[in-house]
Amino acid sequence: MGNQYFRFNPSAPKEMGIDNTKNAGEMVIAVDNYFASDDVTRRVEEAVECLLKEDDYYTKAMENLRSAIALLEYAEHVNQALDS
Numbered sequence: 001m002g003n004q005y006f007r008f009n010p011s012a013p014k015e016m017g018i019d020n021t022k023n024a025g026e027m028v029i030a031v032d033n034y035f036a037s038d039d040v041t042r043r044v045e046e047a048v049e050c051l052l053k054e055d056d057y058y059t060k061a062m063e064n065l066r067s068a069i070a071l072l073e074y075a076e077h078v079n080q081a082l083d084s
Helices: 021-036 038-052 057-083
Strands: none
């Protein structure tokens, strides 16, 4: 997902415990208002696009393995230098 991080965190106009069902109507309104804003709508669209992108996990895994091998070879070289 391209190292993307998306967080959606609607805020309430007052402190409401989520375990209190009496506040359910106010919570729904707060969430609806949050997701109705242009900025949040744009961020939701970006998150959906990111999730729908196909990713080449094989290539990514191979790149990470190559990096790991390079680090191991370097560590071996350092160990040999320290042992001499």
